[in-house]
Amino acid sequence: AKAGGRNRIEFFEAGMQTEVEERLAIEHDMQDGIERGQFDLHIQPQVDASGAVVGGELLMRWTHPVRGAVPPNQFIPLAEESALILRLGDLVLQRACEALAQLQRQGLRLDLSVNVSPRQFRRADFVDRVREALTRAGARAEGLILEVTEGLLIDNWADTVSRMDELVALGLRFSIDDFGTGYSSLAYLKKLPLYELKIDRTFVRDTPDDPNDTAIVEAILSVSKHLGLRVVAEGVETAEQADFLRSRGCDCLQGYFYGRPEPLAAWLARQG
Ligand code: C2E
Ligand code: CA
Ligand code: CA
Numbered sequence: 329a330k331a332g333g334r335n336r337i338e339f340f341e342a343g344m345q346t347e348v349e350e351r352l353a354i355e356h357d358m359q360d361g362i363e364r365g366q367f368d369l370h371i372q373p374q375v376d377a378s379g380a381v382v383g384g385e386l387l388m389r390w391t392h393p394v395r396g397a398v399p400p401n402q403f404i405p406l407a408e409e410s411a412l413i414l415r416l417g418d419l420v421l422q423r424a425c426e427a428l429a430q431l432q433r434q435g436l437r438l439d440l441s442v443n444v445s446p447r448q449f450r451r452a453d454f455v456d457r458v459r460e461a462l463t464r465a466g467a468r469a470e471g472l473i474l475e476v477t478e479g480l481l482i483d484n485w486a487d488t489v490s491r492m493d494e495l496v497a498l499g500l501r502f503s504i505d506d507f508g509t510g511y512s513s514l515a516y517l518k519k520l521p522l523y524e525l526k527i528d529r530t531f532v533r534d535t536p537d538d539p540n541d542t543a544i545v546e547a548i549l550s551v552s553k554h555l556g557l558r559v560v561a562e563g564v565e566t567a568e569q570a571d572f573l574r575s576r577g578c579d580c581l582q583g584y585f586y587g588r589p590e591p592l593a594a595w596l597a598r599q600g
C-alpha cells in the first residue's frame with residue numbers, strides 16, 4: 329500500500345508539473361498571439377421569428393501556428409485568470425465597433441452582441457474604454473449589445489448596476505448570457521437595466537421532448553414577456569426546436585440551424 333501511495337504521489341506531482349508548464353506555455357503563446365494578430369472574430373447570426381437576420385453574436389477565435397484552431401473554452405478561462413482577458417477584451421471591443429461602424433455607414437440596422445467577461449466589466453475604466461472604442465471606430469452605440477453572465481451580479485451589486493446604467497445612458501444594451509444556469513433568483517431581473525435574456529442552450533437542447541426543459545423555457549419566456557425583455561434562444565439546432573420556440577413567443581433565435589459562426593470579415597462583406 330505504501331509503495332502504491334508513493335507512486336501515486338509521484339504521479340500526481342509529475343502531473344501537476346506538466347499542467348503548470350502547459351498553462352504557462354499557453355499564456356505565453358496567448359501573449360505572443362495577441363502581438364502577432366492570431367486572434368480574430370467570428371460571427372453567428374441571430375434571426376427573428378420570421379427568419380430575418382437581425383444581427384449576430386461575435387465569438388473569439390484563436391488560430392495558433394502549431395496548435396491550430398484553439399476553441400474559446402480552452403483559452404478564455406485561462407485568459408480570465410490573468411490580465412490577458414483585458415487585452416483580448418479590448419481587441420474584441422475595438423473590432424466590434426469597427427464592424428458596427430461599417431454596418432451603420434451602409435445604413436444597416438443590425439445589432440452586434442459582444443461577450444464581456446466579469447473581469448473586463450469590473451475594470452475601473454471600462455466605461456471609458458467602451459466610449460473610446462466607439463469614438464475611434466466612428467460607431468454609434470445603439471447597435472451594440474453587451475452579453476454578461478449572472479455571475480457578475482453576485483457581488484458588488486450597487487457598482488454593477490451603476491456601471492450598467494452609465495453604459496445604457498451611452499446607448500448600449502445589456503443581455504444576460506447563459507440565463508438559467510447561474511444565480512437563480514429572478515428578483516434581480518426587474519432591478520437591472522436589461523434588454524434581453526439568452527436562454528442557455530442546455531435548456532434548448534431537449535425541447536420540446538423533455539417536459540422539464542420545456543417547462544423551464546416556457547417559464548423564462550413568460551417572465552420575460554411580462555418584464556418587457558427580448559429573449560434569444562441559443563443552440564437552436566433543429567426545425568422542431570425552432571417551431572416550438574417561435575410558437576411560445578421567442579423573439580430571436582440563434583444556433584447551427586440558422587448558421588454556424590463564420591469569419592466576421594466575410595459576413596460583413598455579404599451584408600447590404
Ligand atoms: P457562449 O457565449 O455561450 O457562446 C455560444 C457558444 O455556443 C459558441 O461557442 C457557439 O459557437 C456555440 N453554438 C452556437 N450555436 C450552437 C448550436 O446550435 N449547437 C451547439 N452545440 N453549439 C452552438 P464558442 O464560439 O466556442 O464560444 C464558447 C464560449 O467562449 C462562449 O459561450 C463564451 O462564453 C466564450 N467566448 C467566446 N468569445 C468570447 C469573447 O469575445 N469574449 C469573452 N469574454 N468570451 C468569449
Ligand atoms: Ca454569449
Ligand atoms: Ca451563451
Ligand code: CA
Nearest residue numbers: 505506528529
Ligand atoms: Ca455558454
